[in-house]
Amino acid sequence: MLIFIDFDDVLFNTKHFKKELVGVFLKNGVSQKIFFETYYDYPIQTKKGLKKYDPWCQIKILKEKHNLKDKKLKRDLGKLFKNTKKFLFPDSEKFLKNFSKKDLILISYGETQFQEIKIKNGGISKHFSQIIIGDQDKAELIKKFLKNKKDKNIFLLEDFPLHINAVKQKLPQVKVIRIKRKEGRYSQLPSLEADFEAKNLKEAEGIIQNSNIKQ
Numbered sequence: 001m002l003i004f005i006d007f008d009d010v011l012f013n014t015k016h017f018k019k020e021l022v023g024v025f026l027k028n029g030v031s032q033k034i035f036f037e038t039y040y041d042y043p044i045q046t047k048k049g050l051k052k053y054d055p056w057c058q059i060k061i062l063k064e065k066h067n068l069k070d071k072k073l074k075r076d077l078g079k080l081f082k083n084t085k086k087f088l089f090p091d092s093e094k095f096l097k098n099f100s101k102k103d104l105i106l107i108s109y110g111e112t113q114f115q116e117i118k119i120k121n122g123g124i125s126k127h128f129s130q131i132i133i134g135d136q137d138k139a140e141l142i143k144k145f146l147k148n149k150k151d152k153n154i155f156l157l158e159d160f161p162l163h164i165n166a167v168k169q170k171l172p173q174v175k176v177i178r179i180k181r182k183e184g185r186y187s188q189l190p191s192l193e194a195d196f197e198a199k200n201l202k203e204a205e206g207i208i209q210n211s212n213i214k215q
């Protein structure tokens with residue numbers, strides 16, 4: 001068995017984290033308007049043409065365009081990033097502990113230092129046999145692991161429609177469990193039909209255990 005698990009909005013309450021991130025900028029004199037104007041105002045793009053967020057790039061722009069003093073802001077952000085564990089969903093660790101490390105692969109989109117820090121400081125790296133942070137759609141990333149095509153127990157736990165669609169179209173052998181948490185930022189967006197849907201990881205765990213029994 002192999003279980004690929006997405007990070008943002010699946011294991012990690014990104015909405016809550018982002019709210020606190022914006023709060024740090026506001027506290028340091030950046031208005032909400034300017035924060036969102038400069039959010040993606042720098043040329044980091046992935047091969048798919050999607051934008052990636054990087055707070056240090058944003059600060060650079062704020063310095064150049066808006067004359068921002070960045071010393072305290074950087075210090076405050078450092079504090080926020082130091083312990084991202086508090087943004088994990090309450091059921092995340094419990095889920096990870098119930099599977100063996102060799103079966104778990106973390107698969108996250110957006111190769112930036114920011115993404116690495118968020119994951120590393122969340123304290124859950126020890127549960128995974130591999131951590132993949134990549135800029136390709138997840139079908140491309142997962143494909144590399146599917147040497148044994150006969151393995152019927154391959155799951156992806158994902159919330160974002162683009163990746164759900166890519167995997168549904170390109171890798172029909174992977175069972176996609178769409179995670180639709182009430183706190184998820186993309187729970188309302190349409191996607192191709194996933195194999196299963198779960199409101200949280202407890203439900204996802206039940207789905208996985210059930211499918212394994214049926215094999």
Ligand SMILES: [Mg+2]
Pocket residue numbers: 006007008009010158159160
């Ligand atoms: Mg996600």
